[in-house]
Amino acid sequence: MNTSTHEIPFPDATVITVNGVDLEVFEAGQENAGNPIVLCHGWPDLAYTWRFQIPALVAAGYHVIAPNQRGFGNSTRPEEIVDYDIEHLTGDLAALLDHFGYERATFIGHDWGAFVVWSFTLLYPHRVDRVVALSLPYLARGEMPWLDFMEAVLGSDYYFVHFNKQPGVADAVFDAEPARFINNLYRRDEPLMPPKPGMALIEIARDTAPLGEPLLSENELAVYESAFKHSGFTGGINWYRNLNRNWHLLADADPIIHQPALMIYGLRDAIARSEQLSAFVPNVEELSFDSGHWVQQERRSETTNAILEWLGRNPAS
Template identity: 65%
Template sequence: MIHSHVFPQARLIAVNGVRLEVFEAGRENAGNPIVLCHGWPEHAFSWRHQIPALAAAGYHVIVPNQRGYGRSSRPDEVTAYDIAHLTGDLAALLDHYGYDDAVFIGHDWGANVVWNMALLHPGRVRRIVSLALPYQPRTERPWIELMEEVFGGDHYFVHFNRQPGVADAVLDANAARFLRNLFRTNLPPAPPAPGNVMIGLALAETPLGEPVMDEDELAVFVSAFEATGFEPGINWYRNLDRNWRIVADADPVIRTPALMIYGAQDTIPQSDTLAELVPGVEVVSLDCGHWIQQEKPRETTEAILNWLQG
């Protein structure tokens, strides 16, 4: 188990009008960059198991806390978290290191940012590894509008947009309990509970399933979110319809070589059109839930390295 005391020291790096808290390993492998992008509500620490192995395999491993997270900047304006800003941060991070392109690995929201890097900055992306979230092609109507129609106003994506501040306050008031209840695996099958599932997790007395990490590891996430609050990360969701407009003119087919890693027990559905939209994709499925690289650290790292070295 890799604990916080052996996690790399952070540097604050000025890029794209913000400062990003960046963790690095394998600086001796300059010229072979790999950028790891966390999801919501997570932290660069989500990649603690992969960082040493990737550095040992010859990569310069660059792991930012993206804007809104950890000690990175947290702009006040909601629009500062749109996909142009999020991908712009990563492109500027490559500029900082003097890299034309890199391998990008993303989990959950980080995967969405990485897929969009390939749409908005295709020349900067050498290869893509996506965990949990398959490429989401642009729909005919804005995403939140569509989700509201299909899933209703309580779906957390919709709720975050239509009731700004409501979920943020509940999560902030219950940060430790929310994260303890969220980072679980082997959950018993059950129909979705009514209401915003994230508010439900923040208020639930008893966690279901089994913990994904030990108490020391969980404490890293809890202390980070107790410091920042949840609003900046939730603001990523509040830009989905804006993002829908931003990518309107991008070529929707991603031609970058890609590896898609699913968790077989994840509630995010697997894509049946992925091979058409990402013709160079290979797919791996691991027997785990949503928190793939933390639930199955060795298998995740092996799948990534086997594919990169293949």
């Protein structure tokens, strides 16, 4: 365990070559081999987001596998945008299971990581025992490709659309001051405010007086700053640039998640609760905490305890 830059012990990194890329993987609980759980971070985030959950999962008997997914940290950052589509992202997870010799695992995902986990469950249903999703509920595949729908409903300044319509613009703003962007974005106790005009994430990156309180300590922020100074933000943003492509790639998948699932929301999160989740995820339980978007960090104990309690009641098959 490396404690030099972390406030709590965090596993050392191992670089593993899978699916044509190198993934920086943080592994813990090797003594629990045979009981795997894979943790998938979102954007702009890292496997480090799970630092509060990993020790508890290991203590509960799990072999924890937490990758920095492609585009993040010291993992490979392909040049081509299509190399970040859902076939590649889920293919990385399948190859990661193969590397460790596992046919199936439990998957936990936050934000974009939740989208990848939901999609992995659609594309590789035989490889998933249980699903835990944080912040991002299952995204139903409607009649219109997702980005087209977002642009029609939310406009061209909506950040998903902006990333696609104005490639490189937001990337450059975030890359200029990674620590400021992350510190402004990772907040607690933010008042609920109506959305401002313009591209919200660029406004956040430039804000000189962000609302709420910082979620990250100086040491924690330093971990994020170092990682994103190295990687930049473009690789992760390329996940957004494949959303319409993903809509097409998922066309033939059974849209129903049959596995037991736990969905955890933050009541202060800008991402809305799904009112139709049980129609697509019939075996789901839903919980909400008084939290913003980064629920596994902001409400660390409540989130960890809820996950462990639910896993205990829903044993792997």
